Amino acid sequence: MKIGAVMFFTAQSMRPAPLAEALEARGFESLWVPEHTHIPSSRSSAYPAAGGLVQAYYELMDPFLVLSSAAQATRSLKVGTGIALVIQRDPIVTAKLVSTIDQLSAGRFLFGVGNGWNQDEIENHGTAFKTRHKLARERIEAMKAIWTEDEPEYHGEFVDFGRMKQWPKPVQKPHPPIIVGGAFPHAARRAVRYGDGWIPRDDWLERDGLGVIDAFHKMATEAGRDPAGLPITLFRVPEDIERLSLYQRIGIDRVVFSLPAAQEDEILPILDRWAELQRKLAD
Numbered sequence: 001m002k003i004g005a006v007m008f009f010t011a012q013s014m015r016p017a018p019l020a021e022a023l024e025a026r027g028f029e030s031l032w033v034p035e036h037t038h039i040p041s042s043r044s045s046a047y048p049a050a051g052g053l054v055q056a057y058y059e060l061m062d063p064f065l066v067l068s069s070a071a072q073a074t075r076s077l078k079v080g081t082g083i084a085l086v087i088q089r090d091p092i093v094t095a096k097l098v099s100t101i102d103q104l105s106a107g108r109f110l111f112g113v114g115n116g117w118n119q120d121e122i123e124n125h126g127t128a129f130k131t132r133h134k135l136a137r138e139r140i141e142a143m144k145a146i147w148t149e150d151e152p153e154y155h156g157e158f159v160d161f162g163r164m165k166q167w168p169k170p171v172q173k174p175h176p177p178i179i180v181g182g183a184f185p186h187a188a189r190r191a192v193r194y195g196d197g198w199i200p201r202d203d204w205l206e207r208d209g210l211g212v213i214d215a216f217h218k219m220a221t222e223a224g225r226d227p228a229g230l231p232i233t234l235f236r237v238p239e240d241i242e243r244l245s246l247y248q249r250i251g252i253d254r255v256v257f258s259l260p261a262a263q264e265d266e267i268l269p270i271l272d273r274w275a276e277l278q279r280k281l282a283d
Helices: 014-027 062-073 091-104 119-126 129-146 186-194 203-207 213-221 241-249 265-283
Strands: 002-007 030-033 079-083 109-114 179-180 233-235 254-259
Touching: 002 014, 002 079, 002 265, 014 062, 014 265, 030 062, 030 213, 030 254, 062 091, 079 179, 091 109, 091 129, 109 129, 109 213, 119 129, 119 241, 129 186, 179 186, 203 213, 203 233, 213 254, 254 265
Parallel strands: 002 030, 002 254, 030 079, 079 109, 109 179, 233 254
Antiparallel strands: none
């Protein structure tokens, strides 16, 4: 079972390059960065987790720039968006970003995607909240065409462009893995339809029960997908060896622990504790 970390990078937090180096030195597999372009002062939809929005949501840096810095400072560490809000991003521009960071990282990019919960934020980008899921699918399908074809075109309800040329293509073939974030069953269905993996959260798994893992695998099989080709990446896992051991036994492919938007003196002891957990899991 692979272990990664996710962090909200801000102007006051530890910088991405030294954090990436520290993760790689301790044998961790990946670094993930979430995305919010802004947080509107209005609020039409509730935050879907315990507690309120922490200040880091308002101060979050651009994930692609952060991950590019992290990739350049490391050799083996994978870098991923956790998650990118494709419903707020132009697909042609985003396809270029993904290809570029995959090239610069020598094929170490993981494209975590999601459709968002903050209605005001989404609508500030000109996206209709009610149709965002179809828009996301079309944008991902369009990006796949750009990555895999020499002269792609796409004609959908929301995304429509004629034949075009765009390089570079990604190092990973056919493209970096598209790992779909969100809760069961809706996001799981999207992962089966157009993804290469699924990102649920630990608190959702605790709420819904481990039965959703088998349900997800059944969903994939019924859709003609091999469950082995749709690995599960579990976010926000606790610092708990028994729970981590359970996840390893049931075949969770990757777990990702959360780091606070803090400086080295707070971050490095957390990494050391997780490195010890990683050693115990390997025994």
